[in-house]
Amino acid sequence: MxxxxxxxxxxxxxxxELALGVLDGDERAVALRRVLAExxxxxxxxxxxxxxxxxxxVWPEVAAxxxxxxxxxxxxxxxxxxxxxxxxxxxAVAGLTSLxxxxxxxxxxxxxxxxxxxxxxxxxxxxxxxxxxxIAPTAKGAAIAAVYDPARGVLRVxxxxxxxxxxxxxxxxxxxxxxxxxxxxxxxxxxxxxxxxLVARRQLAPGxxxxxxxxxxxxxxxxxxxxxxxxxxxxxxx
Amino acid sequence: xxxxPAAPSKGRDAAARAELTEILVRTGDEDRAAFRELYVxxxxxxxxxxxxxxxxxxxxxxxxxxxxxxxxxxAGAYEPSRASPITWLATIxxxxxxxxxxxxxxxxxxxxxxxxEIADTAPLASETLIADEEAHSLHRCLDELDGNQRDSIRTxxxxxxxxxxxxxxxxxxxxxxKSWVRRGLxxxxxxxxx
Numbered sequence: 001m002x003x004x005x006x007x008x009x010x011x012x013x014x015x016x017e018l019a020l021g022v023l024d025g026d027e028r029a030v031a032l033r034r035v036l037a038e039x040x041x042x043x044x045x046x047x048x049x050x051x052x053x054x055x056x057x058v059w060p061e062v063a064a065x066x067x068x069x070x071x072x073x074x075x076x077x078x079x080x081x082x083x084x085x086x087x088x089x090x091x092a093v094a095g096l097t098s099l100x101x102x103x104x105x106x107x108x109x110x111x112x113x114x115x116x117x118x119x120x121x122x123x124x125x126x127x128x129x130x131x132x133x134x135i136a137p138t139a140k141g142a143a144i145a146a147v148y149d150p151a152r153g154v155l156r157v158x159x160x161x162x163x164x165x166x167x168x169x170x171x172x173x174x175x176x177x178x179x180x181x182x183x184x185x186x187x188x189x190x191x192x193x194x195x196x197x198l199v200a201r202r203q204l205a206p207g208x209x210x211x212x213x214x215x216x217x218x219x220x221x222x223x224x225x226x227x228x229x230x231x232x233x234x235x236x237x238x
Numbered sequence: 239x240x241x242x243p244a245a246p247s248k249g250r251d252a253a254a255r256a257e258l259t260e261i262l263v264r265t266g267d268e269d270r271a272a273f274r275e276l277y278v279x280x281x282x283x284x285x286x287x288x289x290x291x292x293x294x295x296x297x298x299x300x301x302x303x304x305x306x307x308x309x310x311x312x313a314g315a316y317e318p319s320r321a322s323p324i325t326w327l328a329t330i331x332x333x334x335x336x337x338x339x340x341x342x343x344x345x346x347x348x349x350x351x352x353x354x355e356i357a358d359t360a361p362l363a364s365e366t367l368i369a370d371e372e373a374h375s376l377h378r379c380l381d382e383l384d385g386n387q388r389d390s391i392r393t394x395x396x397x398x399x400x401x402x403x404x405x406x407x408x409x410x411x412x413x414x415x416k417s418w419v420r421r422g423l424x425x426x427x428x429x430x431x432x
Contacts (some may be wrong), residue, residue, distance in 0.1 A: 010417060011424040020391065021336050022419060024400040046320075051430055053325030054376040055395050061282035062289050065299050069277045072306040073270075074409070168315075185311070199303055199337045218266070218315030222328065223308075223333045 007233035015041055029178040036225050046222065087149055133210045135233035144231060148204050155183060157192040163214055170215045175203025185219050186212065208235045258323040266313035273310060283324065284312060284331040291335035291398040301338050305331045336398040349354030379429035
């Protein structure tokens with residue numbers, strides 16, 4: 001790996017650079033990996049966010065357009081509607097025959113969702129191929145499986161181990177842009193169904209890595225992973 | 239739609255910050271009324287951030303929606319001892335807006351017409367929601383930097399742009415820009431931690 005300080009004698013201020021947001025490409029990816037790997041570096045990034053946060057005092061205010069809050073409230077209430085699938089989902093996966101799907105099914109069958117599977121009614125083949133990943137533990141614990149339906153923008157994940165009290169498990173995608181984007185929190189002790197933010201959905205492609213980190217309750221406060229990776233796996237098409 | 243400069247007294251600053259902390263903590267307990275109050279008090283600051291970085295009202299409104307949805311989901315993780323409520327909220331807004339900007343490949347070089355100008359110097363009166371005791375050290379330390387260093391760091395913060403875009407804007411080689419910013423950040427660190 002290239003030394004980010006290269007040949008000159010410039011000081012290493014990558015924590016500040018990451019908080020400021022000036023890094024991109026490989027430099028940003030290297031800094032983000034350090035956030036995951038080095039607690040001291042992560043603390044330094046947080047300290048810089050605090051310092052730079054003082055500049056928010058001079059940031060001019062502009063009243064938000066009408067209706068944004070109402071949209072937010074609808075989105076908060078929407079997951080219930082989104083969670084009720086218009087067609088059976090896991091059976092649709094079961095209907096697929098590729099090796100990747102077969103491998104995935106081991107997890108799906110071994111770790112069924114909490115709710116009983118819906119009766120397999122007519123299986124609708126999605127217009128875009130589903131993406132699947134087996135997300136395996138980096139140390140110990142059980143693997144989980146993820147299935148992403150690009151047509152509906154919905155990501156399903158089988159039940160993961162429940163995190164310690166006061167902690168949350170957060171799922172990330174590291175795709176073409178090489179930076180982690182949050183896909184959301186995993187439901188403690190049950191299967192998860194989420195519609196990730198558009199920025200994160202764009203990274204969900206074959207070859208992208210899904211990773212799970214342990215974060216403070218409610219998820220990473222910074223929008224970037226702050227805990228170590230406990231589970232990891234790559235997406236592939238079925 | 240307009241700048242809303244605030245110049246309240248110190249006592250009001252502290253009270254406003256304490257209230258905002260409480261409202262954010264109650265939002266973390268899934269209190270919808272508190273969440274609405276949080277929106278009323280902070281939407282202009284957070285929309286100002288999204289608008290400046292995204293450069294378009296429609297995109298900024300979409301990002302603002304994502305920001306408050308994130309705030310609703312993550313307010314439970316807010317720790318009052320670690321960050322002021324407005325810094326916590328504004329950092330989420332800035333990061334989301336930068337994500338949008340990078341994902342959409344925006345390379346805006348012209349000033350953003352709709353976003354109001356940012357004051358060039360430290361605020362004369364501290365702003366309502368930032369604690370007095372911390373409001374001036376960064377401004378003071380920025381003032382000690384060379385012009386190029388200070389301007390580059392300020393532009394990076396307020397526009398959410400990368401080294402490459404910074405260099406392009408002022409037509410200097412990438413290496414020069416990195417040198418300005420890195421040396422500036424190193425001096426800032428010394429000053430802030432002194």
